[in-house]
Amino acid sequence: MQIVKPLAAALLAGLLGRHLFQRLRRRGPIGLPVLGSLPYMLYRAFVEPGFRWYRFLNEMRAAYGDVISVVLGTQEFILISGYQQIKAALVGRADQFSQRPNQPLYQVMAQGRGLLLSEGALWLEHRRFTLRVLRDFGLGRSLSEQQIQTEAQELAAKLSDLSGQETDLNVHITKAIVNVIGSLVFAQRSGYEDPKLDNFLHHTKALTQAGLDTELMFFFPQLPAWLTALAPSTGRYLQSEKWIMDHCREKIQAIDRNYDESSEPSCFVEAYLQEQRLRQASGGVGSFDNLQLVRTVLDLYLAGSETTATTLRWALLYCSFHPEYQEACHAEIAASIGLREVSMKDKRGLHKVQAFLDETQRIANLVPMSVEHRVSEAVELDGLPISPDSLVLPNLYSVHMDPELFPEPHEFKPDRFIDPETGTYKASEYLIPFSLGKRACLGETLARMELFIFFVTLLQKFRFEPTEDCRLRRDEILLGPDGVVRAPGDHSLVVHKRRL
Numbered sequence: 001m002q003i004v005k006p007l008a009a010a011l012l013a014g015l016l017g018r019h020l021f022q023r024l025r026r027r028g029p030i031g032l033p034v035l036g037s038l039p040y041m042l043y044r045a046f047v048e049p050g051f052r053w054y055r056f057l058n059e060m061r062a063a064y065g066d067v068i069s070v071v072l073g074t075q076e077f078i079l080i081s082g083y084q085q086i087k088a089a090l091v092g093r094a095d096q097f098s099q100r101p102n103q104p105l106y107q108v109m110a111q112g113r114g115l116l117l118s119e120g121a122l123w124l125e126h127r128r129f130t131l132r133v134l135r136d137f138g139l140g141r142s143l144s145e146q147q148i149q150t151e152a153q154e155l156a157a158k159l160s161d162l163s164g165q166e167t168d169l170n171v172h173i174t175k176a177i178v179n180v181i182g183s184l185v186f187a188q189r190s191g192y193e194d195p196k197l198d199n200f201l202h203h204t205k206a207l208t209q210a211g212l213d214t215e216l217m218f219f220f221p222q223l224p225a226w227l228t229a230l231a232p233s234t235g236r237y238l239q240s241e242k243w244i245m246d247h248c249r250e251k252i253q254a255i256d257r258n259y260d261e262s263s264e265p266s267c268f269v270e271a272y273l274q275e276q277r278l279r280q281a282s283g284g285v286g287s288f289d290n291l292q293l294v295r296t297v298l299d300l301y302l303a304g305s306e307t308t309a310t311t312l313r314w315a316l317l318y319c320s321f322h323p324e325y326q327e328a329c330h331a332e333i334a335a336s337i338g339l340r341e342v343s344m345k346d347k348r349g350l351h352k353v354q355a356f357l358d359e360t361q362r363i364a365n366l367v368p369m370s371v372e373h374r375v376s377e378a379v380e381l382d383g384l385p386i387s388p389d390s391l392v393l394p395n396l397y398s399v400h401m402d403p404e405l406f407p408e409p410h411e412f413k414p415d416r417f418i419d420p421e422t423g424t425y426k427a428s429e430y431l432i433p434f435s436l437g438k439r440a441c442l443g444e445t446l447a448r449m450e451l452f453i454f455f456v457t458l459l460q461k462f463r464f465e466p467t468e469d470c471r472l473r474r475d476e477i478l479l480g481p482d483g484v485v486r487a488p489g490d491h492s493l494v495v496h497k498r499r500l
């Protein structure tokens with residue numbers, strides 16, 4: 001028995017020594033063996049009411065540098081900050097930095113399928129196919145413009161009924177954006193009162209608002225899938241995912257029953273079925289099977305609804321807090337297009353609107369750490385050796401909040417995107433809400449069209465004012481809750497119909 005204590009002490013000392021030796025050679029916080037910096041992060045989250053994980057990581061950047069190693073649990077994360085280093089990794093070394101996390105639960109759930117979590121040849125083939133089909137349906141041209149205009153008008157009609165009332169715009173805006181994707185994917189839209197649409201919203205929200213216990217699978221990748229699935233919010237996540245997949249499968253089967261492949265496809269699913277049948281005729285569908293179709297549709301909904309809807313909510317919230325900019329945008333719209341329906345052709349003439357939307361995307365930092373990437377092989381960045389399978393966090397927040405690039409970054413100043421000499425809109429290469437490189441957002445063109453058409457249509461017809469509660473809780477609302485997608489805190493606005 002006497003030997004046990006010294007043995008345990010020697011073992012502990014050995015473990016600590018090994019940990020110190022390894023961590024002192026890495027740029028980044030030392031942390032503890034097995035837990036890394038996780039206890040420190042959890043402690044900060046517990047004692048600081050305004051704690052947000054992306055700010056915490058950004059503090060690490062300030063302390064240690066642009067490319068650093070942060071260990072949370074047993075997982076090494078490479079935090080890449082600043083425009084130059086993010087570009088060097090995601091664009092300059094795209095081949096090594098373009099994989100996705102392969103945690104055991106992800107492998108069970110997504111099975112390497114879809115767009116968001118797939119990799120290699122299957123991902124490339126489907127990314128290209130999806131982009132081509134969306135382009136064929138007029139993404140950036142008139143067809144999807146009409147679908148977006150229809151939804152923007154429907155939303156405006158809904159808001160007209162609510163004029164003068166304090167309204168939480170969240171559900172209405174999300175329904176409109178979900179309907180845009182529904183039109184592209186299934187050539188179907190749902191009425192705002194359709195209970196299935198409410199269910200759909202409920203489940204997509206559950207997928208984008210996972211709790212901290214879901215992060216366990218990232219922090220301890222050795223844990224088997226069945227164990228991480230026991231975490232309560234992971235359980236809810238899996239249930240919601242199943243609901244959405246079943247819902248999508250039903251819709252796909254209904255389209256499949258009626259689709260005649262000799263006719264032009266009218267939506268993404270029909271284009272996919274056509275491709276499947278062409279491939280079948282020449283030997284086999286390959287990766288174009290039914291599972292891949294369902295997962296691709298799921299990813300388009302997941303990645304394309306909450307993101308765009310939340311950005312639009314940020315834009316209207318900033319309108320309400322900055323009536324001077326709201327009126328300037330309205331005056332520009334009134335002078336340039338009057339009351340007629342807005343089209344993408346109007347964009348070039350609406351400088352203040354473009355600047356307002358860019359500033360909204362900058363300050364909203366919708367996906368502050370982008371979506372995790374995984375390193376495929378040993379590589380070096382900014383002198384830091386990176387091991388295969390490290391997870392990469394591209395710190396987009398650090399770029400948008402860099403005072404050298406955007407002076408007074410915490411202030412909402414759309415004029416930073418206006419050329420002071422010409423008074424016209426001036427884009428900035430440092431605005432990267434859709435990330436960079438091969439895995440950059442696939443829906444950027446669609447998102448930009450939606451933001452422009454919805455924003456102009458709403459500002460043409462309405463004025464947005466903060467409620468008393470909104471004014472009182474301004475800082476809390478602008479900080480928003482913690483989450484992967486940065487959303488404003490719950491709030492209502494008063495929507496005033498403009499006299500036309």
Ligand code: HEM
Binds near residue numbers: 300304308373434444
């Ligand atoms: C304002 C709205 C949006 C923002 C800010 C946004 C942002 C992003 C970001 C930061 C990524 C990760 C990029 C990376 O891994 O480096 C991403 C990926 C993705 N986005 Fe978006 N997104 C938006 C809207 C959309 C829309 C409307 C769609 C589609 C309908 C969409 C589809 C996707 C897909 C499929 C991916 C995965 C791409 C891949 O892994 O190859 N997004 N988005």
